[in-house]
Amino acid sequence: MAQKKMGLQTVKFVNPPSIISSGTIVGPKEGQGPLKDYFDMILTDDTYGEKSWEKAECKMFQDSVNLALKKASLNINDIDYLIGGDLLNQIITSSFAARQFNVPTFGLYGACSTMAEGLSIGSMLIDGGFADYVIVTTSSHFSTAERQYRFPLEQGVQRPFTAQWTVTGSGSSLLSSTGSGPYITHVTTGKVVDLGMKDANNMGAAMAPAAADTIITHFNDTGFTINDYDLIITGDMARVGKSILMELLNKDGLNIEDKYKDCGIEIYDESQDVHSGGSGAGCSAVVLNGWLLSQIKNGTFNRVLFIATGALLSPTSTQQGESIPGIAHAVTISRYT
Template sequence: MDLKRMGNQTVVFANPPVILASHSVVGPKEGQGPLRKTFSKVWKDQLHGEKSWEVAETKMLQEAMQGAIDQVGFPKEQIDFMLAGDLLNQIISASFAARQMALPFIGLYGACSTMALSMAVGSMLLDGGFARNVLVGVSSHHDTAERQYRFPTEQGTQRAMSAQWTVTGAGSLLIGKNGTGPRITSATIGRVVDYAESDVNNMGAAMAPGVADTILNHLNDLQRKPEDYDLIVSGDLGAVGLGLAAELLKKSGLDMGTKFTDCGVMIFDASQDVHAGGSGCGCSSVVFAGDIMQRIKIGELKRVLLVGSGALHSPTSSLQGESIPGIGHAVVIEA
């Protein structure tokens, strides 16, 4: 069998998997942002009638994944694997949603890069002949993430201007071996990069080097330039991290131009007081499943590079004085 690997870190799919359906569910703040019309469902409040934020996040992910299934019109038994993850300890939102979905489950953790990572791994399963259809989904919730990583929101702690607002949202894709829709043509698996950033209120700075490294390797592996893409979007560096990543790439001789943006920049506007922008693995999942998928379907975007960005730390590692390693995983989606 021919090796599908190209260059240092990229795999090119011989039979590119097809995105058959997408579904996104967001919280009220996200539903007030500039992408409000692109989401499948907007919750009226953060709890959605549940007893805790954590239970609500599980319900949100479950709703997003079921929403993708409902679009395709074939039985759930034709889905061979469910790939999902979130930000909470032991990825409990994904695991508890999988308990309800009753599908063979592969739990993944890449922090905010989990959506791109899930798309990459799912595509490998499909192109490798190990599955007919896979369901991928990712979630985050502002209040669950704040409680775990920083301070409970009830405490009213002052947020640094470099801090990002964890998105309450869940996005899901149903990806198939055959069918009609945008195709995932290649994936670049990132390396862990650590520039010794230790400020948990500046995730963008911690993740930017990993994203820049993945973009450089992706373009080198495929012998491409930024101009070969209609959109290169990270998720989620926020405004601070996006600027740093662009600066790092420029120092490497790569001018990203105007096509380089970030899901955390796209999902909120300046009036919403989110400081550096959105974050959380739900951010890139709902922006991609909503806005970007719609723009691909209407022909506005022909080739997109989605680069998920992850800060691979924990509350324990931060308390022990560890720096924050960053990573970027990339997938190419073509109309």
């Protein structure tokens, strides 16, 4: 019997894992945004001293892991599992970074939802008694994502205003079976939702229905109300997806506007010309592991619902004329157990 399951899709942990440290690295553009003071490292150029953007992304992944380990005074041999994901074909960033660490590894692909997916699985491993330390890492890079999913940068293609800017960055969360918090107390695993959106330059619209489905399910499963949270923050809705999400939730009687933020909006200033906002597997990862965890630790927020969202497209599916499925995973992060 699944004794820790609540409702249809939610798990409540008996021994909630603690996020004992984190690591964040971002690119130059992200380092000019409003959250710049919360990142551990800001690159001066997006190649990070490497010969390609892909190698730079892999180096960011590795170094964000090392930053989290250093803060916790641990080394990689203390880690039971590495859980990683990124946007590139066959998650090569995560796999190529993991070959340097020589630890048991789970590679995940949830697009921009991967950070919440990794936190969910890592927390289950720890609460289930299968691990004491799990590190969860995701990454993305504007230039690697653009030439994989859309157009070569050299073409200078004009982006529509619904488009989002892929964050160059990597974030790591180090989870432990012991620690003083913040704690992960609940996770709600999302379902794949597809309402037929085909525009790869409007991912917010593709992801919003999945985000709405997960948020509604979370409240139904747990019995929580909006007032139980100080903040509800989505991963990469950006401006277009945020407005659609709020409309969908309002139709179901949920008005989250007063407590709602989005990582893709918070990471950039409006003057930075990112159109709808930020996206990428690294977007919610660096906002969570930089700004958000600091706000929980200092008591600004006591309980947060973190919902990372993903558009599950690929170059292959786009070439076949497929629509874009969306998914969203929710994680409750609290100062207290």
